[in-house]
Amino acid sequence: DAKTTQPPSMDCAEGRAANLPCNHSTISGNEYVYWYRQIHSQGPQYIIHGLKNNETNEMASLIITEDRKSSTLILPHATLRDTAVYYCIVRPRIYNQGGKLIFGQGTELSVKP
């Protein structure tokens, strides 16, 4: 079972920041927070991950609360192409034999003109 809780859907105006929340209150010390997204009819795509510090890359920013029980994915300037289902996943950073991703229901983000 997924260890995260996300709102089922959100809307965002094009050009505005999209803030997608995720609750992971049972996260353990060696578990990372990963975000993937799935654009309609495509395979999931990695976005970003973090442990406890905030992270930023060319796609998004990840803000993790100090107690690590929740996080927010931020798409700073959402475009229509960002319309997708966003998955927040908690899992250990595996160093030896890879690891499965446990997907929850995710948040369906609709970016509107």
Next chain:
Amino acid sequence: DTAVSQTPKYLVTQMGNDKSIKCEQNLGHDTMYWYKQDSKKFLKIMFSYNNKELIINETVPNRFSPKSPDKAHLNLHINSLELGDSAVYFCASSQVGSGGPSYNEQFFGPGTRLTVL
């Protein structure tokens, strides 16, 4: 260049048939996965292979048999297809080990939509 490719993209077949789906990755990764996405859009891991060895088998019926001839390929053979096998099957790959921030992210293929009639 396609990183993770799957064939076929669509597969329509009758109940009871046997079919295979192929996956290839050109990323040099050593771990490959099969996921199943059902009609309710739930994505679930089925199998994982690391260096051609099975490391994850998530209580999938033994009608499903993955085979990894080499690190770049992971095929999925399904015997005696049932209606409930209709789904989109995604292949993925990743490179394990410590290192930079991109390690362990999984790269997914475009999916194979299987319809069993």
